[in-house]
Amino acid sequence: xxxxxxxxxxxxxxxxxxxxxxxxxxxxxxxxxxxxxxxxxxxxxxxxxxxxxxxxxxxxxxxxxxxxxxxxxxxxxxxxxxxxxxxxxxxxxxxxxxxxxxxxxxxxxxxxxxxxxxxxxxxxxxxxxxxxxxxxxxxxxxxxxxxxxxxxxxxxxxxxxxxxxxxxxxxxxxxxxxxxxxxxxxxxxxxxxxxxxxxxxxxxxxxxxxxxxxxxxxxxxxxxxxxxxxxxxxxxxxxxxxxxxxxxxxxxxxxxxxxxxxxxxxxxxxxxxxxxxxxxxx
Amino acid sequence: xxxxxxxxxxxxxxxxxxxxxxxxxxxxxxxxxxxxxxxxxxxxxxxxxxxxxxxxxxxxxxxxxxxxxxxxxxxxxxxxxxxxxxxxxxxxxxxxxxxxxxxxxxxxxxxxxxxxxxxxxxxxxxxxxxxxxxxxxxxxxxxxxxxxxxxxxxxxxxxxxxxxxxxxxxxxxxxxxxxxxxxxxxxxxxxxxxxxxxxxxxxxxxxxxxxxxxxxxxxxxxxxxxxxxxxxxxxxxxxxxxxxxxxxxxxxxxxxxxxxxxxxxxxxxxxxxxxxxxxxxxxxxxxxxxxxxxxxxxxxxxxxxxxxxxxxxxxxxxxxxxxxxxxxxxxxxxxxxxxxxxxxxxxxxxxxxxxxxxxxxxxxxxxxxxxxxxxxxxxxxxxxxxxxxxxxxxxxxxxxxxxxxxxxxxxxxxxxxxxxxxxxxxxxxxxxxxxxxxxxxxxxxxxxxxxxxxxxxxxxxxxxxxxxxxxxxxxxxxxxxxxxxxxxxxxxxxxxxxxxxxxxxxxxxxxxxxxxxxxxxx
Numbered sequence: 001x002x003x004x005x006x007x008x009x010x011x012x013x014x015x016x017x018x019x020x021x022x023x024x025x026x027x028x029x030x031x032x033x034x035x036x037x038x039x040x041x042x043x044x045x046x047x048x049x050x051x052x053x054x055x056x057x058x059x060x061x062x063x064x065x066x067x068x069x070x071x072x073x074x075x076x077x078x079x080x081x082x083x084x085x086x087x088x089x090x091x092x093x094x095x096x097x098x099x100x101x102x103x104x105x106x107x108x109x110x111x112x113x114x115x116x117x118x119x120x121x122x123x124x125x126x127x128x129x130x131x132x133x134x135x136x137x138x139x140x141x142x143x144x145x146x147x148x149x150x151x152x153x154x155x156x157x158x159x160x161x162x163x164x165x166x167x168x169x170x171x172x173x174x175x176x177x178x179x180x181x182x183x184x185x186x187x188x189x190x191x192x193x194x195x196x197x198x199x200x201x202x203x204x205x206x207x208x209x210x211x212x213x214x215x216x217x218x219x220x221x222x223x224x225x226x227x228x229x230x231x232x233x234x235x236x237x238x239x240x241x242x243x244x245x246x247x248x249x250x251x252x253x254x255x256x257x258x259x260x261x262x263x264x265x266x267x268x269x270x271x272x273x274x275x276x277x278x279x280x281x282x
Numbered sequence: 283x284x285x286x287x288x289x290x291x292x293x294x295x296x297x298x299x300x301x302x303x304x305x306x307x308x309x310x311x312x313x314x315x316x317x318x319x320x321x322x323x324x325x326x327x328x329x330x331x332x333x334x335x336x337x338x339x340x341x342x343x344x345x346x347x348x349x350x351x352x353x354x355x356x357x358x359x360x361x362x363x364x365x366x367x368x369x370x371x372x373x374x375x376x377x378x379x380x381x382x383x384x385x386x387x388x389x390x391x392x393x394x395x396x397x398x399x400x401x402x403x404x405x406x407x408x409x410x411x412x413x414x415x416x417x418x419x420x421x422x423x424x425x426x427x428x429x430x431x432x433x434x435x436x437x438x439x440x441x442x443x444x445x446x447x448x449x450x451x452x453x454x455x456x457x458x459x460x461x462x463x464x465x466x467x468x469x470x471x472x473x474x475x476x477x478x479x480x481x482x483x484x485x486x487x488x489x490x491x492x493x494x495x496x497x498x499x500x501x502x503x504x505x506x507x508x509x510x511x512x513x514x515x516x517x518x519x520x521x522x523x524x525x526x527x528x529x530x531x532x533x534x535x536x537x538x539x540x541x542x543x544x545x546x547x548x549x550x551x552x553x554x555x556x557x558x559x560x561x562x563x564x565x566x567x568x569x570x571x572x573x574x575x576x577x578x579x580x581x582x583x584x585x586x587x588x589x590x591x592x593x594x595x596x597x598x599x600x601x602x603x604x605x606x607x608x609x610x611x612x613x614x615x616x617x618x619x620x621x622x623x624x625x626x627x628x629x630x631x632x633x634x635x636x637x638x639x640x641x642x643x644x645x646x647x648x649x650x651x652x653x654x655x656x657x658x659x660x661x662x663x664x665x666x667x668x669x670x671x672x673x674x675x676x677x678x679x680x681x682x683x684x685x686x687x688x689x690x691x692x693x694x695x696x697x698x699x700x701x702x703x704x705x706x707x708x709x710x711x712x713x714x715x716x717x718x719x720x721x722x723x724x725x726x727x728x729x730x731x732x733x734x735x736x737x738x739x740x741x742x743x744x745x746x747x748x749x750x751x752x753x754x755x756x757x758x759x760x761x762x763x764x765x766x767x768x769x770x771x772x773x774x775x776x777x778x779x780x781x782x783x784x785x786x787x788x789x790x791x792x793x794x795x796x797x798x799x800x801x802x803x804x
Contacts, residue, residue: 133677
């Protein structure tokens, strides 16, 4: 009976190996810095645009774990990914990857510190002995840079706060602080602004405490061994998106981008140095 | 003068023992930051009440329910395929390591040194396989082979494979050896000895244990989504993170139904094993279930692709383990032990209190209500309780204490109630008729007959809880698990390796200690 099971499994494997040699597909993923449903919604129009521009099928692979996106890109399981500054540094340390474009906003990105109003804190120093939530441990604006700037203020999170937790995503951090599950937290400025604009932040429960100095964040990165011509065509497609064209504007708005600009690996040296200084790269 | 309700003559010694126990536990309170006052704090109640109020109305939108149905099937299929893999792995390991099939046992020959070493090596492998909790296997495999149900199946296959191997070997050893031995002396091979000498008599027990493990695998598979390995757990993780109460309540209900269903199926099939026809039919049904599961999971696996070289590269990164984190590990271990100890003691007390009505001492209504409560407490795994408990007592080890206490109360309460029901009622009745009050009659007539059994159950659960406490940190409840999750997120594989070794050593030490204690007691 055991042999039978084994034979069955082997047969299935063989069939699938044959079936997988199909047409070209561009597999795209993104770090899960927001809820999975939100990521899918944001990507859908961009995916259709890329399919049209590149003349190939574009498939979005939803992933719920930051590190898994990095691993997938490094092991060629996906072709392109939306990475944060820190995940880009991790990916480039573990393999060959090429950053193509970034949003204009990403060259001067910031992170926000927020606090539950019941705590009554006026500055970061008032948070001593309170509980604090970062986003994902692998997040640039949700963990690395807030940690780095706290450190510059002389605050070592593990001893300064009562508890340090990782919510997993930027919107989750806001929900946690609003509910009082933690006293304060740090998140991506752009998600914060989106939540404030759409009225999803209850001003009587959560307030802004501080903003970090600007740094380079997110970009679209492809695996290093992806066809060079295809890389150029992908870049061109992104750069061609025109905010004056209503159709393009809709795509850009969902990405919360005014427009896309070319980027290079050197832009992220500062992030790498910060990660080194914060002890997150050992 | 003799009062009709004299005071408990042993009240002072009892009180003293209680105080002594609490004094011994005191460091655990500070180590885990578990402060019972937090539970009475109006703020945390408001948070909790707000969250629970969000449970209604339950989320019943068509596309959400479709997702839930799909992921529920994935959970079931992952558990079933995982158990099949575990059996494929466990059976040969058991065959190779069971003392019942060693040549020197069968034939009374001198033990061969090489074969002995090989068996020890394989036993070591089994300790590693089952010493790493399945959720940690899942966490590692998610990183190695990608997200989805494949890591869940592999995780169950590896962890339960090690467990099945051990138990299968023990089951073979517990059979009467005469027949196998006789066959061997007649010139039969070890394979034939197994097939004709041991297999027929051991089969019902082997099947019964496998079915029981399948039931456990469903509970395990249901929470593996917390580390990204698909199934209902993944939906629940997202809903919990986003504090979406309506979705959480729907998922919790599905979760409890799934667990009860698997318990029901498992119980029925184990009862059916008494008949020969069922013993023949069950493997066929099982095989069908496995085939259906693999077919269901297949599309997801095909897309993820299985890249051996990537796995090898991933595994290589773990060496050498970091050597500079002894204090961190020490702290993690102490926190883990304190969490499990305190959680078990609280569960002992709550379990004893709930066992009274559950054993039918306060009427039928109280009996069924308390049983329902115990079933819910037990049906929700501790990892899930932990992610809910962080709302009540905040993040950190305190949530772990509460989670272990809640789940273990369900387990112990049921066991305690069963011992009460099975205990001899005569001494207590006699005392009552002699004029003792209800409480005293219980303390002197009933408690002594069940107490040692209760203690034994609690110690056994404590052993389990130490293992559980190592992983609760994955959802933010302190201990070694939290450090491991962080290390893996930051690609600090060397540190992760040291933490996994610490977990393994802790689990191994607890297993040895418990075996030693059992031998001394029994």
